[in-house]
Amino acid sequence: MRQHPISPVTEPMQYRAIGVVRGTYMPADADQLTRGVIQTEDGSEIDAVVLGRVLTLMRRHLDLSKPHLWVAYPRFRDPDQLHLQLVGVWEPSTLSPEESAEEEADDLPEGDGYFSVRGELIYTRPEDGDLVVKIRQQPRPDGRRPTPFKLQLKGQMDPAHLRHFVSLDLRREGQTLQLENHEVIAPVPQRAGRGRGGARGGRR
Template sequence: MRAHPIPPVTEPLQYRAIGLVRGTYAPTDPEQLTRGTLIDAQGVPLETVVLGRVLTLMRRHLPLDQPHLWVVYPRSRESDHLHLQIAGVWEPSTLAPDQADAADTLPEGDDFFSVRGELIFTKPETGEMVVKVRQQARADGHRPLPFKLQIKGELPLENLRHFVSLDLRRQGQELHLENHDVIAPMPTRGGKSKGGRGRATSRARS
């Protein structure tokens, strides 16, 4: 079992969207664990699906009437509505009991999210921004479509069309910016000029 559920970055422009939420998972149908609601310590319900590789682990090792620290992939279809995909659980006391020094807590704390992608929209005066995240190709070669995450926080307009690395904290149904790094301008397609990049930004925001 590795030392941290969020793996280190291996490439400067490595996309990702991953986080940690502690809560109790309640499936919509007790016979089908794939869809349900993750209820956090404050009682906030989060719409959730469970990825296939976690189902066996949940059935065999995790009492669902108790809270766990879930490793999740975030999605946001609306600014005030967070959707989660459970990809794992961080609970060394249950899954690696022979590791005496392994703790079920992490230095970043609960509700920490790491998001890396292209800043395609930012409105500092209202504290709103959108980051586009590209997904890795699957084993069959199919590459899923990119998705957009709505985030609360302020980044200046000059960071548009740049690759950014964001440390976020979930508050209810929202992801709020805590720290950020601007990594690099996004590469242009076909050697477009600076004006071409501006037009691309407009299309991405629509």
């Protein structure tokens, strides 16, 4: 049985944005579970959509009246509005009871609201506590490359690390993701003719 919902990194410059949020999923429509909000213990209501096989888990195994630890991809439709794409549930005591009979096995060492983001730092303004990281996604099975997306985060990093690949440990605080720890991996190779952007941290 996997011991953690977030897989170990296999490459030094492996892009990703994934985390866990504990809360009660409230579908917008009782007959259509794919869209709704996650209600968390701190009173936040986070916009969410359900992807793939999670729908089957929800219908067959989960009591949606209770909180669960959701595995999610973070997105931001605007800087102050977190949006979650739900891709899993971390609850071995329910989903693999023969291997994990204790609810304590559902707890993670990082705790609730932990997010791992790995990508290119493209904007930082330390005095305002703003960060923007660009995430590139894996090519699809048909060979098409999805458009990279940006995450607007909170925290302080040195502008000298712009255009570097960074690994960030973040914590959800309300509708934002706050930097707790970071590691600068390496400069990101830039395409010929690409500018560095403006002062203080480039363009978003």
